[in-house]
Amino acid sequence: MMIKWLGITIALLHAGNYVEASGNHAECWTRWYDRDNPSGVGDFEILSRLRLENPMEICPVPIQIEARTVSGDSVNSTGETINAFDTTTGFSCVNADQATGSCSDYEVRFQCPLNFCPLEECWTPWFDRDNPLGHGDFETLPDLHKEYPWEICDHPIKIEITTTSGDDVSSTGDVILAADTDVGFVCRNCDQPYGNCTDYQVRFLCPLEFCKPKVCTTPWYDQDDPTDAGDFELLQKLQFGNPNEICPFPLDIEVNTVAGNSLSSTGDVIAVVDATTGFICKNDHQKSGQCSDYKVRFICPNDFCKEQECWTPWLDRDDPSGAGDYETISKLRCNYPYKICQTPIQIEVQTVHGFSVASTGDIIQVADVNTGFICENYDQEDGTCADYRVRFKCPLNFCKPPVCWTEWFDVDDPNQQGDFEKISTIREQFPLRICDVPASIEARTKSGASVDSTGDVIIVADTVTGFICKNSDQKNGNCSDYEVRFECPIRFCHPNLCYTPWFNHDNPYGTGDFELLSDLKQYYPDICEHPVDIEVVTAYYDYPFMYTGQTPYKFSPTEGFACRNQDQTSKQCYDYKVRFGCLCEEW
Template sequence: MYAANWSKLETTNSVKFFGVAFQATLFSIVDIYSILRRKPLAVEMTHPVIKWLGVTLVLLHAGIGVQATSNECWTRWFDRDNPSGTGDYETLPELHKENPDKICQYPIQIEVKTKSGASVGSTGDVIHVSDVHTGFVCRNQDQPNNGQCSDYKVRFLCPLQFCKAKECWTRWFDRDNPSGTGDYETLPRLHKENPSKICDHPITIEVKTKSGAFVGSTGDAIRVADAHNGFICKNVDQPNGDCADYKVRFLCPLDFCEPKGCWTPWFDRDNPSGTGDYETLTHLRKANPSKICDQPMKIDVKTKSGASAGSTGDVIHASDTRIGFICRNRDQPHNGRCADYQVRFLCPLEFCDAEVCTTPWYDRDNPSGTGDYETLKKLYVENPNEICKPPLGIEVQTVAGNSVASTGGCHCLHGHDYWFHL
């Protein structure tokens, strides 16, 4: 990795060597030192004193920006603390705790800037820690002349796999069979017959026979097979008979497949006047029966006044969907006390659903034959687990959105194209 980045790190800086100032190419000195020490390059350096082969080198105001290679990616910037207390603590354990799944477990590099975007080197601050294990710490007590640290933000370099958009497969669909003119598993029809079951713009399509064999094994001539149109096999294209019976599925972005959720109300059962603020799930469930699901997906924490947990500078003991939230007064520096916090939880959508709901619109038929048959029996078969048994009511419109009454109000074995929901 180092070799791949050296060309991007070249910059000329003044180097004091035996008291004499020289112009030197910075990457050659710093990288040799990194290799000898077997440590990653520092992303930002402020007046660092480096002992190299027994000689002290002083690098003046060197600010290095590490570029991500094709196998790496940067997180967003994080600013969880400010220096108004004992300093600016952008530590990795706290950032992991406050930003679950936003920073990889083992970052490759750290980059640090002031909140305004200036390099660390331009501030003149004495930095206590800046690495991928601890994160970043600037302590006010280390600054000369009773000074105060600047307000810093950090980001981390992670393996590309961590940042890649994740993907997921839909279930298999088999809406047609080849007994007519062929097998038409087209995306527009599948979207219409399976609302919310396939993403709007699939990434790719996979096709197999109903028995699970690959398309290539059938010898069929395939007319269409792509993520934009879906799949079509026409009987007229086959040299020796009808198409096989096929099924399809689609690859979608992960957020399409992730379970949809809903947030509980905010809870604030405790305050920090005692030993701290304990918003634990055990206590919250006792105090609020049936208000929190058994397996929350996420936790959200704010102070009672609405500020983020990161803005308080508090040391947080726990913040997860297993325990809940705990801030202990004894963990705070200088005999400080936790802020007063409130929490809420993300639960599966069905936990928060109202007792009565409406299904999506269905349009399984059109009147080109003997009429429009949107029968419940057929809809149950084609849309498993999507319609309750029995429905409480039905609403019907034409596909254009007009009421039944506006069409003449008939049962219509021949006539308008309808859709309905329950």
Template structure:
């Protein structure tokens, strides 16, 4: 009894100190939840060393804080178990022998890490295999990989992953690994193995998006569920069934965001699953307010799975690096090329004027996204000078047709009545001679944020270049339509 009491006091101190550290406003984020063990043996051992081995690159080497809860969402305090360890060094341990009923609850844990471990603005490079274990071992040294693959791996990777050439994880292969980090790279020495021979490994690194494998693309966004039931279940198997041939069998990566475009890290929901095997699951029971946000997901696949309803604009080169750098700002490009670039591009590409990719050029890129555009700052470069870049954007097909001229935007109605009726016949009457008789394209966006009608979630009754645009309030699940404006693509 005295022994159990001392254990309880000891573990209570650990847990209390941990809870205190978790409340400090670090600029960090939380990893996904991990559940590697259950209490069917001697207890529930969610040890950090094992979690690191089983989830390479997913948990930072030195977490700032740890959280634990039962699989049903109860806190440790609510569950009432005596906890043996709960800290950022050992991880979490609940021993059956310490419990009054001799059985722990089943727990899961997560860790507070630097934002790069939750940041969706990173990607994985392609796999590299520069050595085999025929000599002293398998030496996938980062310095050598950088020399042999100039510009293909970022100078300071966020994480490293290793697997055998047959696809086994390091843990599954069972080898003793000498080094596996983002400084040295990966080393497996034959002398350390029981059979004196390592498996043959390949490695990849987590880097900014410009270092991604360009032989993949992102599918369109999918939103098959909402959190009105038990949560938001964007299950890959269901998405495959409901969208045959649209998502590759084995995606390379998954991204999730709310319907309003916020990242998972930004909204702060506790995510139950997010991987390329299951898909994405947010359970209401895991949230503080018992309700998940509504999410959509997309997957990284071979190019054949890309959305074919988009195209690439022409290349734009509005700046050169003679000043502070090369600033291909999307806002400036919109102003200087009215109607030529869609309001919210799906993707951006950049290359030098000589046709080199960003990775091949080797520059450090400050921004490259569909919100800001592309920025390369001279001060960030080793030689203090960026290459000269051009950019293009992925947009609906009408933005790539050179023989189309766009009208101005028209907003003749608002949804205060039965809906928003931007009909072509009415617009013709109210604007004689301003819109061609037979438009080839139509575009509708919200009047306040320029969000395309296809991305707002409204059910659109008509969107046709020959009839115009109609959103009816009666068709919406909640409330009325947003307020839209339209324009038409006419022959030049």
């Protein structure tokens, strides 16, 4: 199976899969599987069960299935009646259908596309991040790591270099300064006897492990018991009950009993087990009349598990035609109001064409989150800076959709056991003053000091219980007096909001999914002039964007929503739809 992951086209590694010759052609076969024996109802080598018990070992669409007895005899030689024998279901033989009253014990294997079989080597794509128009051609590994994050292993085994037209380095006659797996590749124009360096491209050999798809696993879930109709561990209900824990489109599902035993060990007849629906075991399908109690977990793309980051768009307010290129944060704020958070965490700089600062050879005066970026022309050998752009990393909540905060609540004092600002008590005393599902909680002392400044040991501070500080946990025997507030969707603070229909104007098959307000207004002119809220969910299953693990490029009620494929670890956005919240009197 070929998977496009981080821009690298890779073949999955499958234990036991191999290529065998058949006439003049090579074929890719899985290993032989024997997961069942005919001691029960029959011999059931069902494809869905085999996938479950041997994840990532069988291709999504097998070309052919083969079966034989475990002693190596052909199916035909047994003379038995076979119930199913195909690449959709797998293989099944029912004892009751046989003259002898019992099936033989069978094993099966599947033929897959050739590219599903193991890789011998793991190579990155070819990279050409620089050209020799400046000081030379600098395909340095640190710059490549930065410009193509996650696409090159940390410690490459080998480097290959060719010209961008595919010729060997030796054919150019260029003097090469560096070509190794530590530095990467460097060709300097000043080292060449005749003009500039040729334009080169590089790729790296990585350990085979690097080419395996990066995935993550959710916790185990057991939301149902088999006491009624059966055990129903349904994906949508699990996603709803465990927000932000399960990706919208899992790659696979794993099932065990709550005691930790394998699914196959129970002998239960399973109605559904897949990553789209989840898991269903019905009691009336079982001989005993009762399913075992099961738990499930899901395999998700690495996008979903990676630490989320919030970056501004790339900003370019100046060019180097005057004294230099001044991308100072104060002037950027004037040119791009509300685009930069109050306290940026990090700054990134590159040329407007996407090349690194290092590749230009420019001397940089300043590049930090306090001042921004300054390159002055008189510092440069050739008298002029390159044209640069910058972006800033901000706290995650800067990229979140608009929210609002409740008033501060203080329902308890610490003069007894402690200060218990429980959300249940707050709801009783202040009905309808907190949204149903707060996004976060904030606490401070009654005098306005932060929790950290008190030094108190806090037992609980969450949106389920609320806030608890116990006097017995404190060195001085007494908690401070606290108050709390909760973060809610903006619609909670603006109950007079009216929402547009859902719009899905774009899909992610080009550079990303762009549901921009300016574009949508051309097709739907009835959208209000000044939306105050935006909601974004996946086009399928209505999965909220904030739980997908993907990185937004734009997320604003005044601009709309944009997801760029290049910003995602998997290099692919989901398909999203949006709607806008407008003040009802304006719409």
